[in-house]
Amino acid sequence: SVQFQDIFFFFSSRRRHTRCSGVSWARRCVQETDLAEFYECCDDFQLAAFEYKKALTAYERILGTNHTKVAELYLKASDMLWQEDQNDEAKKYIQKGIQILETLGFTNLNVYCDSLTLKGQILVSELKIEEGLSLYQQAIDTMQKISESDDDQKDIARYTEKIRDAYRESKQYGKAIEFGEKAAEIRKSVETEESEDYMESVFEISKIYMEEKKSQDALKTIKNLIKIVEKAKSEPCSSKLIIKIYETAANLCMELKQNNDAITYGKEVHEWRKKRYQKDLYRKHLGDVFLGDIYFKIGVYKQAQKFLESGLKSIYGHLQFIPPKLINSVNDLKVCLSLIHI
Numbered sequence: 001s002v003q004f005q006d007i008f009f010f011f012s013s014r015r016r017h018t019r020c021s022g023v024s025w026a027r028r029c030v031q032e033t034d035l036a037e038f039y040e041c042c043d044d045f046q047l048a049a050f051e052y053k054k055a056l057t058a059y060e061r062i063l064g065t066n067h068t069k070v071a072e073l074y075l076k077a078s079d080m081l082w083q084e085d086q087n088d089e090a091k092k093y094i095q096k097g098i099q100i101l102e103t104l105g106f107t108n109l110n111v112y113c114d115s116l117t118l119k120g121q122i123l124v125s126e127l128k129i130e131e132g133l134s135l136y137q138q139a140i141d142t143m144q145k146i147s148e149s150d151d152d153q154k155d156i157a158r159y160t161e162k163i164r165d166a167y168r169e170s171k172q173y174g175k176a177i178e179f180g181e182k183a184a185e186i187r188k189s190v191e192t193e194e195s196e197d198y199m200e201s202v203f204e205i206s207k208i209y210m211e212e213k214k215s216q217d218a219l220k221t222i223k224n225l226i227k228i229v230e231k232a233k234s235e236p237c238s239s240k241l242i243i244k245i246y247e248t249a250a251n252l253c254m255e256l257k258q259n260n261d262a263i264t265y266g267k268e269v270h271e272w273r274k275k276r277y278q279k280d281l282y283r284k285h286l287g288d289v290f291l292g293d294i295y296f297k298i299g300v301y302k303q304a305q306k307f308l309e310s311g312l313k314s315i316y317g318h319l320q321f322i323p324p325k326l327i328n329s330v331n332d333l334k335v336c337l338s339l340i341h342i
């Protein structure tokens with residue numbers, strides 16, 4: 001398989017070749033953008049921002065300042081700078097991108113709306129909630145005027161989720177749930193209820209209920225997702241999301257003393273982890289540990305011992321150490337063994 005170092009050498013050698021051989025600005029545009037996207041995929045946002053800035057210089061040399069592609073690159077550079085908490089510089093870049101799009105007469109409203117929401121995101125991260133909300137709503141209003149396709153509706157759902165998250169950030173949970181439900185309904189109208197985006201959107205609502213300490217409402221929301229999973233003829237969304245849904249349901253049932261349901265959902269986690277992580281033994285056997293922990297918490301020590309011992313032994317055999325996050329499970333197993341042998 002191709003190693004990270006091989007990929008990095010490939011891109012960096014292309015860049016050296018560009019500098020040394022006088023490759024055209026057109027080639028440089030493509031190469032610098034490729035390298036920026038590579039660093040972005042690696043979550044190295046500092047280097048990604050650096051390369052997007054260089055791509056900007058190249059594109060402006062060829063296309064001039066007022067071009068949609070140049071505006072898009074200002075948007076990308078701003079996003080990377082925001083990821084690196086360089087908010088002041090990020091705002092300068094996003095404002096420049098917005099100015100270009102306004103000068104062009106909004107020839108690409110999707111990019112314009114994305115730039116508004118990114119600027120809103122930066123403001124929300126600075127706790128300027130009302131200013132951020134205003135920009136999100138401006139993006140929604142703009143898209144609604146020109147919405148012609150399902151993709152446009154998906155963008156509106158995405159912007160509505162930004163409003164949900166802003167209210168959630170400011171602990172206005174009622175408003176967060178209101179806009180979360182609006183976003184989910186929009187997604188349901190243009191996608192199936194089995195789609196990843198719809199289920200993820202509903203799952204976020206359950207997490208808001210949990211933050212608000214409304215465990216019953218959170219569990220009710222989660223159970224609606226479980227009904228979708230159970231009635232689907234094929235896997236409705238990624239098994240990773242399904243595992244998160246069942247894990248959350250089991251934990252909520254434990255909190256609400258619904259022990260039988262907690263075991264049922266714990267068994268589902270166990271089975272889904274076996275199915276998804278056949279070759280990843282660590283993540284696979286986390287299902288044993290999860291189910292063992294449930295049995296331990298409700299006092300069924302023999303079953304707890306069975307699953308904890310099996311999971312922890314397999315994980316240790318695979319990794320040659322026990323991850324710190326499983327130390328509590330190791331202690332649970334010790335308690336089980338001491339109680340069973342009394």
